[in-house]
Amino acid sequence: xxxxxxxxxxxxxxxxxxxxxxAALVSRPANVRYLAGAAPExxxxxxxxxxxxxxxxxxxxxxxxxxxxxxxxxxxxxxxxGGDAAVAAADLAAGQGVDSLAVEEHHLTxxxxxxxxxxAPRLRLAGVGCAVEQLRIVKDEEEISCLRIGAEITDQAxxxxxxxxxxxxxxxxxxxxxxxxxxxxxxxxxxxxTSVATGPNAGRPGHRPTDRRVEEGDFLSVCLGATYRGYxxxxxxxxxxxxxxxxxxxxxxxLVFSAQRAGRESLVPGAACRDVxxxxxxxxxxxxxxxxxxELTGHxxxxxxxxxxxxxxxxxxKLDACVPVTVEPGVHLPxxxxxxIDDTLVVRPEADGGPELLTITTKExxxx
Amino acid sequence: xxxxxxxxxxxxxxxxxxxxxxAALVSRPANVRYLAGAAPExxxxxxxxxxxxxxxxxxxxxxxxxxxxxxxxxxxxxxxxGGDAAVAAADLAAGQGVDSLAVEEHHLTxxxxxxxxxxAPRLRLAGVGCAVEQLRIVKDEEEISCLRIGAEITDQAxxxxxxxxxxxxxxxxxxxxxxxxxxxxxxxxxxxxTSVATGPNAGRPGHRPTDRRVEEGDFLSVCLGATYRGYxxxxxxxxxxxxxxxxxxxxxxxLVFSAQRAGRESLVPGAACRDVxxxxxxxxxxxxxxxxxxELTGHxxxxxxxxxxxxxxxxxxKLDACVPVTVEPGVHLPxxxxxxIDDTLVVRPEADGGPELLTITTKExxxx
Numbered sequence: 001x002x003x004x005x006x007x008x009x010x011x012x013x014x015x016x017x018x019x020x021x022x023a024a025l026v027s028r029p030a031n032v033r034y035l036a037g038a039a040p041e042x043x044x045x046x047x048x049x050x051x052x053x054x055x056x057x058x059x060x061x062x063x064x065x066x067x068x069x070x071x072x073x074x075x076x077x078x079x080x081x082g083g084d085a086a087v088a089a090a091d092l093a094a095g096q097g098v099d100s101l102a103v104e105e106h107h108l109t110x111x112x113x114x115x116x117x118x119x120a121p122r123l124r125l126a127g128v129g130c131a132v133e134q135l136r137i138v139k140d141e142e143e144i145s146c147l148r149i150g151a152e153i154t155d156q157a158x159x160x161x162x163x164x165x166x167x168x169x170x171x172x173x174x175x176x177x178x179x180x181x182x183x184x185x186x187x188x189x190x191x192x193x194t195s196v197a198t199g200p201n202a203g204r205p206g207h208r209p210t211d212r213r214v215e216e217g218d219f220l221s222v223c224l225g226a227t228y229r230g231y232x233x234x235x236x237x238x239x240x241x242x243x244x245x246x247x248x249x250x251x252x253x254x255l256v257f258s259a260q261r262a263g264r265e266s267l268v269p270g271a272a273c274r275d276v277x278x279x280x281x282x283x284x285x286x287x288x289x290x291x292x293x294x295e296l297t298g299h300x301x302x303x304x305x306x307x308x309x310x311x312x313x314x315x316x317x318k319l320d321a322c323v324p325v326t327v328e329p330g331v332h333l334p335x336x337x338x339x340x341i342d343d344t345l346v347v348r349p350e351a352d353g354g355p356e357l358l359t360i361t362t363k364e365x366x367x368x
Numbered sequence: 369x370x371x372x373x374x375x376x377x378x379x380x381x382x383x384x385x386x387x388x389x390x391a392a393l394v395s396r397p398a399n400v401r402y403l404a405g406a407a408p409e410x411x412x413x414x415x416x417x418x419x420x421x422x423x424x425x426x427x428x429x430x431x432x433x434x435x436x437x438x439x440x441x442x443x444x445x446x447x448x449x450g451g452d453a454a455v456a457a458a459d460l461a462a463g464q465g466v467d468s469l470a471v472e473e474h475h476l477t478x479x480x481x482x483x484x485x486x487x488a489p490r491l492r493l494a495g496v497g498c499a500v501e502q503l504r505i506v507k508d509e510e511e512i513s514c515l516r517i518g519a520e521i522t523d524q525a526x527x528x529x530x531x532x533x534x535x536x537x538x539x540x541x542x543x544x545x546x547x548x549x550x551x552x553x554x555x556x557x558x559x560x561x562t563s564v565a566t567g568p569n570a571g572r573p574g575h576r577p578t579d580r581r582v583e584e585g586d587f588l589s590v591c592l593g594a595t596y597r598g599y600x601x602x603x604x605x606x607x608x609x610x611x612x613x614x615x616x617x618x619x620x621x622x623l624v625f626s627a628q629r630a631g632r633e634s635l636v637p638g639a640a641c642r643d644v645x646x647x648x649x650x651x652x653x654x655x656x657x658x659x660x661x662x663e664l665t666g667h668x669x670x671x672x673x674x675x676x677x678x679x680x681x682x683x684x685x686k687l688d689a690c691v692p693v694t695v696e697p698g699v700h701l702p703x704x705x706x707x708x709i710d711d712t713l714v715v716r717p718e719a720d721g722g723p724e725l726l727t728i729t730t731k732e733x734x735x736x
Contacts, residue, residue: 105478176548
């Protein structure tokens, strides 16, 4: 794996050099992990003049065994009481004779940025922009394989929940149970706080589980995902509790299902992100739900659960092959509940079979 | 409760005015919650020229029912696609005729700070420092009551675990089980990721649970805490698995216990933070464990799990009454394991009975 990280660092170094900076300081944890293979707490990566260095805030003993950095990378531990690793890294860069350092201005606070300037006043600080986030958008097969395993784990956890008795249990308990099952099946942990929403809460994006209990006749919507080797996926499904769904439930479900299918089917390399959004959104808009719609109908996933690209009406840019995204339209009707259907898919050329669906739990409307 | 928040905002406004700023922009979530009673995702608080305003990034529908802000506070929702609430708030402040705005430079990124400057170029931006964090150190009885309930929940969760069979179960499973029990007993959620460490991992500060299984003869150390109404507490205990602890285990346990007791007993109003640290550390130092010691032996708790004051050798400042802190010395011997004992206590004058122990699970060495 070592080579992968070295290649990624070379690509970033080329970006920086093109921008006129000899060196870069990467501080955002997911970016550090992407380039170094691990991100011990507080660690930063110095892409240096003379060599690359993972600068760690604490002694190696504080790091968990999971977070072993790439072997080809030298590790520098800031001595006890030595403070912020970013400041220490800037000091080291200045000592290496670097005169210009590109930093992640969207991650460093004003206070840390000032401390860097103070420790190395001759160092010219530039911005590296979201260069690492841009590199992260297109995944290699190793990364996609981690997402695929994470999705399998997620499908298993959800499948087991569906076999258990749901009526009378609270949203909180169901959420905790799903998270326990994710870990049981080998996840590092949940990819984000699991959402379980019942009755009038169903379909609310980002709903946090409450003490409301599942009742007969409810819509039940769940959204969960596993983290596997750092990679995060997402699935969302909506079910009906009881013997038979009501007519309005069937209608709403079929509508959201059509919207989600339209989104999925428009995932081709070269498609504009806003067109994918529009494909899904149009179905709901035409049915009169323009107001009830969320701001986005999907987003990239990877080392973070919400990455670029964003699938929104104002999104710029196009989809490439090997970009994993969610497609997750939904409708929430205040006081009544609603439906969300959410998959993680990888954009693939039509010649390779089109979009690869990672989360394969059925999207039929199940009455549980 | 409304009055409490208004009084807190008045105190902050006085700080800002003394610093020459007519208005303040609070962006750090725990600080927003402290002053507004809630912190919807992405929301900021504008302590304005003409009035105070909670500026929210999303429509009210996106906010969970738990996060209702103080009634006396006007809520401004940034329209869809309107971007960053901090930038919108600065724009509003400029519109109110404010000429100088104190911001949280230790929380705002360089990029957000620049966006604020760009939207309101005539606004003079100053730093509010850690003024809100300073206000948060001394708790009122309402806050302490939340911590007390959280500690009760934590004791219950831990107590139940001790009654179950432990041998053969993995660190991960035990950690998940503890978190489930916290929620069962009424916690909002865990206060921080639960740590369960067995055998050679035992006693490592911040150890992340692995798939290692509990074995006979192991040290088992756990560290967990409940969040209750936003307030976070912490308990750490170490046990021995099996019928009888080995001599080295008893010796190490008694040593750490003595250090922890020395720390607890030195918690009096007016004590220097470094002296509390020294009291605990000295016991371990004299026994030859200087190298094995963590950087701190305790810290404040509240809306965040790690707040000021810090109990470290270089800490400045003194303890006041009504400051909740942890006392958590430990020793980890690489390859063998170790012991940590961790309580949450509230500093109280001797006349009131001295330090109030919130986490009351026994500190006898239990063989489980």
